[in-house]
Amino acid sequence: MSELKTETMTLNMGPQHPSTHGVFRLQLKVDGETIKEAIPVMGYLHRGSEKLAERFLYSQFIPYTDRLDYLNAMTNNYVYCAAIEDLLEWEVPERAEYLRVITMELNRIASHLVWWGTYLLDIGAMSPFLYAFRDRETILDRLNEISGARMTFNYHRIGGVKWDSPDGWIEKVQETVKELYENIQEFNVLVTGNEVFRARTIGVGRLSKEQVINWGLSGPIARGSGIAIDVRKTEPYSIYDRFDFEIPTEQEGDVFARYKVRIAEMFQSLRIIEQACEQIPEGDIITKKGKRLMMIKPPAGEVYRRAEASKGEIGVYAISNGKNKPYRIKLRRPSFVNVSILQHLLVGESIQNLVAIFGSLDVVLGEVDA
């Protein structure tokens, strides 16, 4: 019997497509439903953040970091502020550090919840999305109460944070944490054991340890392949060394492993928030110098600062030439690096696996395109 003759066709998946989570395009060469070649095309959301940074005062760039990974804006705020603080060699007040940690971890959970909901939407289950958004909403309420915004917080400042927590906020957060423990456990029970879900995810999109390290992948993707890199542990920033938490890892490296890592991470974040809420001291929330925004003038120098965002390792390379505007701000966006594996990972997969794999990378296009 002779081989069946087939024809490949080019399928442009995106920039408008329900599963590309924004404006991302994949040029696919498909043979039936099998992908022969995948070329990611990006930049539709490019706003030139790095160029803009050179035009603004140091403090004026903070709101722009919100718009990188808009689901996890607190960590973006933090890493930028921390880089400038390094250059200035400032100490940040205790209370501010605690508020930073609490807001960052709350935001991490919110981000993972969005991922959880949208990922299951990609897989084809609609209900989890609404369950996840119910809980995300309570988190956003807490963050709204402290920062005045739901997503683009602009809350961290160079040398501290903008607002002190309102009366009773810490107690509210503690209640929210209790609720979240139960609800996230409920999600786990509802979805993780589902036969169809497991059939869709186990063994799909495998990444080896070597691949992960060589491609510079970080965050839950790396930890899903058994590599315990988490900047919070390997190079503790802020006050993370004071808390007792673990880095969840899974060995399989498939889509399901990444899923399990993210679920486990939410529980670890809850643990950190619990501890932080108990330990938080009274005191200043910003250094005296930090309040004079116009006067922030780091000495000439350069520093690379990293932090663990929900997507992976976020970094800021800040270069100052002693003036009141940055000479160069380079943003290492985890999604941008993580998405680079896609062109290799997708070859030979079907379109359905494409959706499962792409979703598992948890890419936010605001961050990819900067």
Next chain:
Amino acid sequence: MDYLIMVIYAVTVMGVLLGGVTFAILAERKVIGAIQLRPGPNRHGPWGLFQTIADVMKLLMKEDVIPAKADKPIFVLAPVLAFAPAFSVMAVLVYSSSIGGADINIGVIYFLGVSSITMLGVLMGGWSSNNKYALLGSIRGVAQMVSYELPLILSIIGIIILVGSLNITDIVNYQAEMGMWFIVPQFLAFVVYMISSIAELNRSPFDLPEAESELVAGFFTEYSGFRFAFFMLAEYTYAIAIAALATTLFLGGWLGPAFLPGIVWFLLKVCAVMFIWFWLTATLPRARVDQLMNFGWKVLIPLALLNIVVTAVIKVWMG
């Protein structure tokens, strides 16, 4: 006179069916809404009762868009061809001991034969749209519907062996004589039937032909306005027809305690079957093509065949 009654019957069924589809869609949205912690449609009329009517009005008033590169005659014909067989099968359904369509002796065969034409609508719609997503969707759709047609039919054969007739009224009467519905002796067949009917109807978790997260909207990506409405109508009509067949074959049709008329029992059972589908839609993720095919060919068909063998052996044993 006979022809007049026929026409009146057909028009009545059509009218009732349109109403049924309207409220089936509403019911689906309400059920899924309740499962998803939200109220569902509640703006139009009391309890959102007129929501679907408003939706249909919107669809009908939309501009009729046919893509420039589409194969026009086929594109136009596809929704009609999807709907016609789904409605035609209603001709043999029997709703109660006194209300029913044609009482022909090959009722079940007619139903299965005509209903398999619906896949032509899917194929034509996907092919003629000249859209890659639509094409992929229709390929998936046809592969899936052909594969799952087999276990669907095979699961029914057990009942036909027991009854010894293809007439729908006979099947219900046999259940009345036996004193129990076929769901009890033919439980395996019922499970196979329910699973393959979901795939046959392209409903979640087997909604691969219209998987919105992968193929945008699958085979009807390019359809809008009243043609889109037609596809939706076909889908729900077919769902009601399949649920009605399940009711007749497995759930004793119009049989039930006498305090309610037979037709009410019939409709209640149809609603119960449809509720199960809505429930599954809200709770399960989508299966993958290869897994779906494996499941159909390697699990459902052998199970259906096993059921036939066991049923035949028992039938011979019992005389």
Next chain:
Amino acid sequence: MSQELLDLIVEKIHTLQGEEVIEEAKLNFEKPMIILGSDHWNLATAKLLHDEESLQFDFLSCVTGVDYEEHMEVIYNLYSTKLDHYLYLKVKTPREEPVIMSADQVWKAADYMERETYDLLGIDFPGHWRLKRILLEDDWEGHPLRKDYITDKKALGLD
């Protein structure tokens, strides 16, 4: 510890390429930093950093391109997941014809980050497997992150 690591790296590179290849070696915020000229940045050096038993910089964290009006620089931030240490590696190149060997051959993480640097700063990376614009359109003129880039607001529709 950082000082020892710095000395070790300098020594290893010197044994590989001879003395005085490293323009400067210092500690930057307590982490080792070495500065190389682009003609001394080659595959052997990259492989040395990646493979050498006592270095094992297997994780490329960040690639930053900078335009210092008189010259250009690319900074590689390296990390070792096995030995848990960091390195700032600076490669200098003349501004007229900025060319730096691509690290893509050793660390695949450089793939997109070097493309971005090429896109926004116009630094050429020979050895890169698919060097083309990534964020901007393919027919974009100029490289926006260069200090002499003039933002044409009219053409962008901003004015």
